Amino acid sequence: MDSSDAYWRKTLSPEAYAILRQRATERPHTGTYDQLWDKGVYQCLGCGLPLFYSNTKFDAGCGWPSFFQAIDSTRIRYLNDFELGYPRTEIRCARCDGHLGHVFNDGPPPTGLRFCLNSGALKFIPKHKDE
Numbered sequence: 206m207d208s209s210d211a212y213w214r215k216t217l218s219p220e221a222y223a224i225l226r227q228r229a230t231e232r233p234h235t236g237t238y239d240q241l242w243d244k245g246v247y248q249c250l251g252c253g254l255p256l257f258y259s260n261t262k263f264d265a266g267c268g269w270p271s272f273f274q275a276i277d278s279t280r281i282r283y284l285n286d287f288e289l290g291y292p293r294t295e296i297r298c299a300r301c302d303g304h305l306g307h308v309f310n311d312g313p314p315p316t317g318l319r320f321c322l323n324s325g326a327l328k329f330i331p332k333h334k335d336e
C-alpha cells in the first residue's frame with residue numbers, strides 16, 4: 206500500500222487530509238456522523254479498515270461520534286498525547302496510521318471507554334435491510 210504523503214494529498218479531501226494526516230480535530234456538532242444512528246459499520250476513511258460497529262455507538266453529548274468498543278482492539282493504535290498540556294490518548298488506524306481521535310475513560314459499561322472520533326476520519330457503510 207502506497208502511504209506516502211503525496212498519495213494521501215492526492216487521495217483525500219483537504220478536510221480528511223487535515224484530520225487523518227495532520228491530526229486536526231473537526232469542530233464539535235459539525236460532523237456527518239455525530240447524530241447518525243443507522244445500523245452499519247464505520248471504516249477508516251483512509252484505508253477502509255472496519256473499526257466500529259453502529260451498535261457500540263452512543264450519544265456522549267460531546268459533539269463527536271462516540272463508541273464504547275472497537276471491532277478489534279488490534280485495529281487501533283494508541284499514542285500518548287500531551288498537546289493540550291495534560292495527558293490524553295490519541296487513537297490512530299493501525300493499518301494506515303491515520304489519526305482518528307482520542308479515547309477517554311468516561312464511557313458507559315461494559316468497557317467504560319469513550320472512543321471519540323472525527324466524522325471526517327470515518328466512512329459509514331450502512332447495513333442492508335435483509336442482513
Ligand SMILES: [Zn+2]
Pocket residue numbers: 249250251252253254298299300301302303
Ligand atoms: Zn486506516
